[in-house]
Amino acid sequence: MDKFTGKVWVLGDDIDTDIIIPTEYLALKTVQDMAPYAFSPLRPELAGQIRDGDMIVAGKNFGCGSSREQAPEIIKALGVRCVIAKSFARIFFRNAINNGLLLIENDKLRDAVSEGDEITVVLNHFIEHQGAQYPITPLPQNLVEILNAGGLVQAMKKRNNSKGI
Numbered sequence: 001m002d003k004f005t006g007k008v009w010v011l012g013d014d015i016d017t018d019i020i021i022p023t024e025y026l027a028l029k030t031v032q033d034m035a036p037y038a039f040s041p042l043r044p045e046l047a048g049q050i051r052d053g054d055m056i057v058a059g060k061n062f063g064c065g066s067s068r069e070q071a072p073e074i075i076k077a078l079g080v081r082c083v084i085a086k087s088f089a090r091i092f093f094r095n096a097i098n099n100g101l102l103l104i105e106n107d108k109l110r111d112a113v114s115e116g117d118e119i120t121v122v123l124n125h126f127i128e129h130q131g132a133q134y135p136i137t138p139l140p141q142n143l144v145e146i147l148n149a150g151g152l153v154q155a156m157k158k159r160n161n162s163k164g165i
Helices: 031-037 070-077 090-098 141-149 152-162
Strands: 003-010 055-058 082-085 102-105 118-122 126-129 132-135
Touching (some): 055 118, 141 152
Parallel strands (some): 003 055, 055 082
Antiparallel strands (some): 003 118, 126 132
16 A cells, blocks of 8 residues: 655646746756756746655645646655545646656545645555545556556557557
């Protein structure tokens, strides 16, 4: 059972991919070059404050807007362990899974946490915050396999190598 604890960064509703990574930074060479500009239209200091293992807790419709694949890649490059939101844009959800970024939907946690709080996630079971537990709808096994491999490409390589392809 995968269990992890981390610091929370709180964001609101409708965090679109232009907020996650503004268009003007997409011309930079690598995701690592782009990462310092993550969330800059909303909170220019945020990318520099996030540490490995931290988590983002947001409102509804996280990842809306354009379907740029760099958005979840940049969040992962910042060291974010997972994003927990009331809801996710569908394309962002799939792009995140394909890039190995864990997303968890929960419609209650955002209203209960404050920035800087610590939460514990017991994957596919619950989120714990200040003694309260918030249930998690389990992800299907094929998505867990992709996440555990670090993304879709790595999962397919692993699957094909195990079959001798």
